Amino acid sequence: xxxxxxxxxxxxxxxxxxxxxxxxxxxxxxxxxxxxxxxxxxxxxxxxxxxxxxxxxxxxxxxxxxxxxxxxxxxxxxxxxxxxxxxxxxxxxxxxxxxxxxxxxxxxxxxxxxxxxxxxxxxxxxxxxxxxxxxxxxxxxxxxxxxxxxxxxxxxxxxxxxxxxxxxxxxxxxxx
Amino acid sequence: xxxxxxxxxxxxxxxxxxxxxxxxxxxxxxxxxxxxxxxxxxxxxxxxxxxxxxxxxxxxxxxxxxxxxxxxxxxxxxxxxxxxxxxxxxxxxxxxxxxxxxxxxxxxxxxxxxxxxxxxxxxxxxxxxxxxxxxxxxxxxxxxxxxxxxxxxxxxxxxxxxxxxxxxxxxxxxxxxxxxxxxxxxxxxxxxxxxxxxxxxxxxxxxxxxxxxxxxxxxxxxx
Numbered sequence: 001x002x003x004x005x006x007x008x009x010x011x012x013x014x015x016x017x018x019x020x021x022x023x024x025x026x027x028x029x030x031x032x033x034x035x036x037x038x039x040x041x042x043x044x045x046x047x048x049x050x051x052x053x054x055x056x057x058x059x060x061x062x063x064x065x066x067x068x069x070x071x072x073x074x075x076x077x078x079x080x081x082x083x084x085x086x087x088x089x090x091x092x093x094x095x096x097x098x099x100x101x102x103x104x105x106x107x108x109x110x111x112x113x114x115x116x117x118x119x120x121x122x123x124x125x126x127x128x129x130x131x132x133x134x135x136x137x138x139x140x141x142x143x144x145x146x147x148x149x150x151x152x153x154x155x156x157x158x159x160x161x162x163x164x165x166x167x168x169x170x171x172x173x174x175x176x
Numbered sequence: 177x178x179x180x181x182x183x184x185x186x187x188x189x190x191x192x193x194x195x196x197x198x199x200x201x202x203x204x205x206x207x208x209x210x211x212x213x214x215x216x217x218x219x220x221x222x223x224x225x226x227x228x229x230x231x232x233x234x235x236x237x238x239x240x241x242x243x244x245x246x247x248x249x250x251x252x253x254x255x256x257x258x259x260x261x262x263x264x265x266x267x268x269x270x271x272x273x274x275x276x277x278x279x280x281x282x283x284x285x286x287x288x289x290x291x292x293x294x295x296x297x298x299x300x301x302x303x304x305x306x307x308x309x310x311x312x313x314x315x316x317x318x319x320x321x322x323x324x325x326x327x328x329x330x331x332x333x334x335x336x337x338x339x340x341x342x343x344x345x346x347x348x349x350x351x352x353x354x355x356x357x358x359x360x361x362x363x364x365x366x367x368x369x370x371x372x373x374x375x376x377x378x379x380x381x382x383x384x385x386x387x388x389x390x391x392x393x394x395x396x397x398x399x
Contacts, residue, residue: 040230040269043262044237050260086241086259087251 057084059169065098067163070106074099074122074130074141077108079167096156096167097122097130099141107175108156108167113137115149144176152176201391206398217291218395220284225383227277232376234270242322244368246361249324274316281312293396301389308382311375318371324364332367333359 019027064077074097083090096108109130111119118134122141125131129146130139130153138146143153155175157168186192205211207218241256241263243249256263285305288294294302321332336359340350355362 041233043265043269044233047237047256047260047262047266048240050262053261087248087255 061157061159061166061168063164064096064108064167065165067106067160067165070098070100070165072100072102074109076111076121077167098165098167101142101175106158106160106165107142108158108165109143109173110154110156110170112154113149114145114151114153120153140176142175143173198391204395204398207395217283217287220280220287224277224280224284227273227280228379228383230269231273231277234266234273235372235376237266238270239372244322244365246324246364249322249364253323253325270319274319277312278316281309285309291396291399295396298389298393298396301386301393304382304385304389308379308386311379311382315371315375315379318367318375321359321364321367322371329359332363 059081062079062081064079065075069075076095077098078093078095080091080093083092095111097111098106098108100106111121113120113132113134115132115135115137118132120130120132120137120139122130124133126138128141130141130143131137132149135148137148139149139153140146143155145152152173153176154170155173157171159166159168207215209215209219238256241252241260243252253267257267258264288302288305317332317335321328336350336353339353340346342349351357353363353366354360355366
């Protein structure tokens with residue numbers, strides 16, 4: 001086809017409300033380009049954000065101590081959980097402060113300070129409080145925050161079975 | 177909306193001359209496939225660059241999961257390939273792109289050779305192109321070891337034996353590339369560093385030189 005003739009017909013009626021050749025070409029090229037770029041980049045983005053979209057594994061319950069050994073005084077129990085971290089599997093040691101509340105129910109507190117994540121311990125400063133060595137956060141026996149920390153200590157889900165205490169996933173404090 | 181955003185920036189920084197200078201240049205008729213279809217051979221250089229961009233992007237994303245360590249390298253690759261969404265696609269892009277970039281570069285070199293584009297005044301660009309070629313081969317060689325599987329291990333062993341066969345200096349070259357006397361932990365980290373930092377840096381510098389020279393000298397004339 002004759003190129004000059006084509007151009008003339010496209011240019012002649014200037015007031016026509018149709019798309020110009022330039023517009024058509026830039027939309028077509030832009031669209032095709034965007035499609036190609038998207039085809040290359042979208043898989044990479046999905047690949048990168050995969051950790052937040054992967055199904056979280058429900059924590060299993062771990063047997064930690066005999067029910068009869070739990071007193072009203074918090075005691076620290078250490079236990080291992082199986083952890084899958086990408087290609088790396090390990091059995092990190094966790095700890096919990098376990099006690100019988102005034103209501104007679106057994107509960108277990110996570111020792112991770114709600115201020116900035118250091119480790120608290122019972123009766124380190126005052127005999128009736130949890131204390132964090134980093135910035136002096138203090139908590140009651142139920143984990144209720146007294147100073148520094150904005151929230152109360154987290155709890156482990158507790159299950160009792162056949163005279164044994166089992167600890168499960170961590171949840172926000174229900175007692176404070 | 178884009179137009180008004182563009183104008184807002186342009187009023188302040190006067191960016192139009194900058195991209196005009198880069199993008200607004202005439203494409204001679206003899207390299208435009210719309211005029212002569214056979215001119216598609218002039219696309220090979222651009223295609224090489226396009227695939228290089230994909231290699232850089234997919235490589236950047238792969239390092240989010242990959243670890244260059246003899247214990248974990250294989251498992252991290254296995255994990256990103258089979259457990260991460262689109263892992264097979266992203267690694268596939270890097271894997272196939274690596275071969276494709278060599279093919280495209282070879283076709284581009286053939287075009288330059290058979291159109292005589294390497295002749296004066298463009299000899300320096302031919303040299304830079306050859307350096308890019310060797311950097312690309314280096315990227316291919318170092319990247320091949322990173323999955324740390326049997327193929328990677330023995331390919332690298334063979335490659336280093338070849339390097340070791342250089343007269344007089346062979347043993348030194350081999351030990352330097354090995355980072356020791358065996359293909360092992362230090363070879364892997366060494367190859368990783370060369371693959372993701374040293375050679376890409378050299379490649380980008382060479383590409384910049386390659387492109388600046390093209391803009392300065394223009395595309396070579398028709399046959």
